[in-house]
């Protein structure tokens with residue numbers, strides 16, 4: 001053991017496995033406790049066969065490399081990993097609040113208050129600003145990948161698609177288009193401004209309860225994203241509309257930069273500034 005805890009050789013024997021926290025694409029996440037320290041963690045178990053079948057081992061290596069080096073209160077820590085003959089295990093910070101989208105759908109009106117939304121966006125923008133300062137893009141920011149820690153702070157979790165900037169990686173866009181900016185929908189080159197777009201989508205979804213371009217079909221969502229066409233329900237305040245309009249610009253260079261999102265008047269009025 002190198003005493004740093006990060007580089008030591010962990011094995012499954014070092015942990016007591018608790019209840020499942022959720023089922024993912026390539027494996028499940030379990031509550032677990034490291035036996036010696038009694039430290040509670042989340043253990044994500046991935047099956048090597050599944051990873052090989054989907055040809056994502058390189059992506060997982062990149063994700064482990066990235067996430068083990070990121071340190072930010074709003075980014076889910078990855079303390080380390082190990083593997084046996086059939087599985088890869090990720091040792092992760094445990095987020096007791098679970099998935100943010102479950103919190104969103106359990107709200108009485110299916111959307112967060114303006115105060116909660118402003119605090120979440122402030123935390124997301126500072127986490128992304130930190131990632132961008134390390135030249136890391138996230139590229140897959142959606143409520144399913146955001147977890148809730150103790151006393152309600154949020155943690156960006158799944159880094160399944162993060163890459164180093166700039167990138168024109170044309171990974172097959174599986175799943176929803178809702179969070180992708182026009183340049184990624186068209187598979188063109190994208191950079192850090194793609195993450196800024198998805199923060200605008202998330203802010204709209206926190207306030208309204210659904211993403212702005214959601215429709216019944218892939219094609220009509222595609223068209224609305226390309227036309228940047230969306231409307232606000234009347235309960236959304238003018239301050240929140242102003243911020244969203246300044247973020248959801250089709251031209252990536254016109255989008256409000258992260259450090260201006262953090263100090264936007266609508267955010268500042270809801271977030272205690274000493275953070």
Ligand SMILES: COCCOc1ccc2cc1OCC(=O)N(C)CCCNCc1c[nH]c3ncnc(c13)N2
Pocket residue numbers: 021022023024025027028029042044060063076090092093094095096097098099147157158159160
């Ligand atoms: C390649 O993988 C990279 C890391 O991906 C993840 C890290 C941590 C995760 C989930 C991750 O991916 C998504 C996923 O597997 N699910 C959808 C399963 C259930 C969601 N989590 C439930 C959950 C509740 N309290 C938690 N505290 C910490 N981590 C959690 C959770 N989940």
